[in-house]
Amino acid sequence: xxxxxxxxxxxxxxxxxxxxxxxxxxxxxxxxxxxxxxxxxxxxxxxxxxxxxxxxxxxxxxxxxxxxxxxxxxxxxxxxxxxxxxxxxxxxxxxxxxxxxxxxxxxxxxxxxxxxxxxxxxxxxxxxxxxxxxxxxxxxxxxxxxxxxxxxxxxxxxxxxxxxxxxxxxxxxxxxxxxxxxxxxxxxxxxxxxxxxxxxxxxxxxxxxxxxxxxxxxxxxxxxxxxxxxxxxxxxxxxxxxxxxxxxxxxxxxxxxxxxxxxxxxxxxxxxxxxxxxxxxxxxxxxxxxxxxxxxxxxxxxxxxxxxxxxxxxxxxxxxxxxxxxxxxxxxxxxxxxxxxxxxxxxxxxxxxxxxxxxxxxxxxxxxxxxxxxxxxxxxxxxxxxxxxxxxxxxxxxxxxxxxxxxxxxxxxxxxxxxxxxxxxxxxxxxxxxxxxxxxxxxxxxxxxxxxxxxxxxxxxxxxxxxxxxxxxxxxxxxxxxxxxxxxxxxxxxxxxxxxxxxxxxxxxxxxxxxxxxxxxxxxxxxx
Amino acid sequence: xxxxxxxxxxxxxxxxxxxxxxxxxxxxxxxxxxxxxxxxxxxxxxxxxxxxxxxxxxxxxxxxxxxxxxxxxxxxxxxxxxxxxxxxxxxxxxxxxxxxxxxxxxxxxxxxxxxxxxxxxxxxxxxxxxxxxxxxxxxxxxxxxxxxxxxxxxxxxxxxxxxxxxxxxxxxxxxxxxxxxxxxxxxxxxxxxxxxxxxxxxxxxxxxxxxxxxxxxxxx
Numbered sequence: 001x002x003x004x005x006x007x008x009x010x011x012x013x014x015x016x017x018x019x020x021x022x023x024x025x026x027x028x029x030x031x032x033x034x035x036x037x038x039x040x041x042x043x044x045x046x047x048x049x050x051x052x053x054x055x056x057x058x059x060x061x062x063x064x065x066x067x068x069x070x071x072x073x074x075x076x077x078x079x080x081x082x083x084x085x086x087x088x089x090x091x092x093x094x095x096x097x098x099x100x101x102x103x104x105x106x107x108x109x110x111x112x113x114x115x116x117x118x119x120x121x122x123x124x125x126x127x128x129x130x131x132x133x134x135x136x137x138x139x140x141x142x143x144x145x146x147x148x149x150x151x152x153x154x155x156x157x158x159x160x161x162x163x164x165x166x167x168x169x170x171x172x173x174x175x176x177x178x179x180x181x182x183x184x185x186x187x188x189x190x191x192x193x194x195x196x197x198x199x200x201x202x203x204x205x206x207x208x209x210x211x212x213x214x215x216x217x218x219x220x221x222x223x224x225x226x227x228x229x230x231x232x233x234x235x236x237x238x239x240x241x242x243x244x245x246x247x248x249x250x251x252x253x254x255x256x257x258x259x260x261x262x263x264x265x266x267x268x269x270x271x272x273x274x275x276x277x278x279x280x281x282x283x284x285x286x287x288x289x290x291x292x293x294x295x296x297x298x299x300x301x302x303x304x305x306x307x308x309x310x311x312x313x314x315x316x317x318x319x320x321x322x323x324x325x326x327x328x329x330x331x332x333x334x335x336x337x338x339x340x341x342x343x344x345x346x347x348x349x350x351x352x353x354x355x356x357x358x359x360x361x362x363x364x365x366x367x368x369x370x371x372x373x374x375x376x377x378x379x380x381x382x383x384x385x386x387x388x389x390x391x392x393x394x395x396x397x398x399x400x401x402x403x404x405x406x407x408x409x410x411x412x413x414x415x416x417x418x419x420x421x422x423x424x425x426x427x428x429x430x431x432x433x434x435x436x437x438x439x440x441x442x443x444x445x446x447x448x449x450x451x452x453x454x455x456x457x458x459x460x461x462x463x464x465x466x467x468x469x470x471x472x473x474x475x476x477x478x479x480x481x482x483x484x485x486x487x488x489x490x491x492x493x494x495x496x497x498x499x500x501x502x503x504x505x506x507x508x509x510x511x512x513x514x515x516x517x518x519x520x521x522x523x524x525x526x527x528x
Numbered sequence: 529x530x531x532x533x534x535x536x537x538x539x540x541x542x543x544x545x546x547x548x549x550x551x552x553x554x555x556x557x558x559x560x561x562x563x564x565x566x567x568x569x570x571x572x573x574x575x576x577x578x579x580x581x582x583x584x585x586x587x588x589x590x591x592x593x594x595x596x597x598x599x600x601x602x603x604x605x606x607x608x609x610x611x612x613x614x615x616x617x618x619x620x621x622x623x624x625x626x627x628x629x630x631x632x633x634x635x636x637x638x639x640x641x642x643x644x645x646x647x648x649x650x651x652x653x654x655x656x657x658x659x660x661x662x663x664x665x666x667x668x669x670x671x672x673x674x675x676x677x678x679x680x681x682x683x684x685x686x687x688x689x690x691x692x693x694x695x696x697x698x699x700x701x702x703x704x705x706x707x708x709x710x711x712x713x714x715x716x717x718x719x720x721x722x723x724x725x726x727x728x729x730x731x732x733x734x735x736x737x738x739x740x741x742x743x744x745x746x747x748x
Binding site: 025026028029031032034035036038039042043046068070132133 | 591592594596606
């Protein structure tokens with residue numbers, strides 16, 4: 001083999017083979033093709049799963065981490081925060097997030113985003129899971145509305161999500177009380193909803209409270225339903241003792257709104273833009289069953305010390321309204337003070353609720369003609385609180401309701417106490433007019449004369465004694481004269497007997513004359 | 529064997545191909561294979577197929593290298609490992625893992641992972657591509673160095689599987705339910721594919737081609 005010549009010989013001896021060059025590509029090329037296909041598939045899947053990018057603006061980026069913080073709905077990941085940056089004007093943070101493709105239909109203007117973190121609010125603890133997993137962004141998707149890609153995150157999680165069946169109601173109150181957002185809405189002690197928001201109106205002093213009542217309890221709210229602030233404990237003292245009303249432990253701590261429909265109220269559906277009053281307490285709400293109030297003005301001349309606003313107006317002990325205002329008025333013409341007391345009467349309490357105003361006026365006119373008057377009365381002897389009492393005073397001076405005044409004026413009578421006082425004053429005045437000194441002088445003179453007379457009787461004593469002894473003697477002799485064994489007695493008896501005999505015969509004769517009067521002239525028949 | 533490359537280049541070496549012979553891979557018998565290049569040859573002793581050079585070495589290596597490059601992109605882009613710890617999910621790609629260790633001051637570990645998972649596969653792909661191009665161009669430039677490069681490539685190939693091993697072990701070990709769970713990501717699959725494909729590519733490449741070209745022979 002090492003010899004070059006032999007090598008050459010062999011090469012010449014062996015003919016060159018026909019070489020068939022097949023240039024079919026090797027099967028090995030399948031590997032890169034498969035690799036490319038798989039890579040392309042993965043890339044396609046990653047790209048196709050990529051949904052729209054959105055921008056959410058938050059007050060602070062607390063708990064937000066770029067690339068980590070997820071956006072979840074019902075604990076399903078629907079997106080992830082990609083970038084967190086400060087807003088150019090430093091007023092907040094701008095958070096870029098990429099959503100999943102399925103999120104596209106509900107990225108509308110109604111959709112709300114908020115950061116879920118551990119919270120204790122509204123009587124419930126939420127977001128505890130985020131203690132370990134870190135915060136995430138919650139979303140309340142709304143399909144209806146214009147699609148947008150830029151959102152303003154809400155700072156507090158919405159109390160009610162859009163999908164929850166139920167209904168929202170608007171309450172208005174003068175005092176907000178302690179109804180916090182998220183506080184429970186109670187119906188007979190059961191939590192049936194939440195307070196969505198509670199805010200002071202910009203224009204007036206009313207507090208508008210929005211509540212959400214879950215289905216099916218929202219059907220329990222009618223047009224006549226009353227809402228009250230069920231915050232804390234309602235302690236009231238009445239004739240029956242101390243009354244303590246609470247709704248639930250949660251409402252004691254954080255407040256709440258309770259509602260109830262008065263028994264017998266019509267079950268009318270609630271209008272779309274209905275606004276309910278929010279009463280301060282349950283008793284307040286119960287009292288205001290009669291929403292229709294008619295103002296009347298009562299003029300009192302006497303002191304209204306002890307008459308507070310809100311004092312009841314009673315008719316024979318039954319409340320028919322309350323005092324709305326007390327003022328002082330100087331009547332220039334008459335040069336005297338008058339105190340107008342504005343009361344609100346609930347006429348439904350004593351007239352037909354369906355009656356018209358004219359009918360109602362006629363009724364009241366009739367009652368006033370019959371003697372219905374308002375009067376101040378002491379409601380509480382200890383505290384001296386006054387109430388306005390309505391009662392029938394048939395003997396009162398005739399009066400009428402002044403209907404044409406801005407507020408109808410209702411006739412009044414003075415208070416009973418005042419009447420007594422007036423009478424007493426008159427009495428004292430009369431007593432003052434008596435000539436007391438003259439009477440006293442005369443009385444003194446009379447008494448002196450009397451004493452002189454009595455002193456004079458001292459000399460009469462001994463004479464009187466002898467006179468009495470003599471009288472005694474006289475009586476003793478008289479006794480002997482007319483005693484039972486004296487002759488005079490016997491004589492007297494016989495005389496008396498004869499006298500009775502005579503009287504009898506005289507009676508017979510009289511009878512005779514009555515039956516036979518002629519015998520007086522012609523004598524007795526038998527004797528003829 | 530012990531001969532330095534420099535020596536071999538200077539002399540017209542007596543290689544098996546120069547003698548028209550082929551060594552059987554299985555039993556080591558040297559058989560004469562003059563001219564029969566594309567026909568099927570068998571070892572007269574053990575019956576194994578005989579060829580002068582690895583069959584279609586360049587073509588196959590090219591295919592595998594291209595496949596490896598294709599897989600290399602998703603291997604680095606997709607997450608290799610997803611750690612779910614107390615409800616908090618974290619996905620890490622190879623590079624983010626390296627950065628994580630680097631930021632947390634664990635730079636030796638970062639260096640190890642960076643070398644094993646990024647430098648080595650990349651170096652292998654570049655080396656193989658370079659070797660393939662040099663063979664195609666019939667370059668006679670430093671064949672001995674290039675052969676050494678090839679040997680290093682073949683040697684370190686398996687070490688880039690470290691990443692895959694770590695992920696595999698972690699996935700098996702960390703099964704603490706809600707406390708912590710580790711799941712392998714899609715990136716790990718691609719990364720494994722890159723490692724395997726580069727190893728196969730190194731295997732199919734015939735380093736003898738480096739010398740064939742430098743000696744003016746045509747590839748087979």
